[in-house]
Amino acid sequence: MKNYIYSTGRRKTSSARVFIYSGEGKVFVNKLKFEKYFVSEMNRLIVLKPFKIVGDVVLKDIDIYVTVSGGGICGQASAICHGISRSLIKYNNDFSFLLKSNGLITRDSRKVERKKFGFKKSRRKPQFSKR
Secondary structure, eight states: OOSSEEEEEEETTEEEEEEEEESSSOEEETTEEHHHHOOSHHHHHHHTHHHHHHOTTTGGGEEEEEEEESSOHHHHHHHHHHHHHHHHHHHOGGGHHHHHHTTOSSOOOOOOOOOOTTSSSSSOOOOOOOO
16 A cells, blocks of 8 residues: 555646655655745745645645646646645545635646747737838
8 A cells, every 4th residue: 555645736838746645744846845946935825725725734744745847936836736736635535625616626728829930929920011
């Protein structure tokens, strides 16, 4: 029997693998402490949003280890939030309604549209010149 819960979270081009162990509330992201990896307070709040919804008591009973790659720091924070939400449902199925009603289970599938040939960007055409 495995002694951890695993789930994946994604946002834009970021992908996060979340492992939940029994412990005393430590959070590690890419082998660094959570506070050291996410310097911005806004990104910390995004990552800990599932625990604010289900209750901070749950965080004191578990340790979280996350490996995240791709994208920027804000996309990575959202990917970790998605992964933590999915793993909390595996941890306790009663959290499903709370997390789903707050929109944390749904994968945000918006990505950057690719650049097309003959265009400056994905939809920006070259400037039209009459003469």
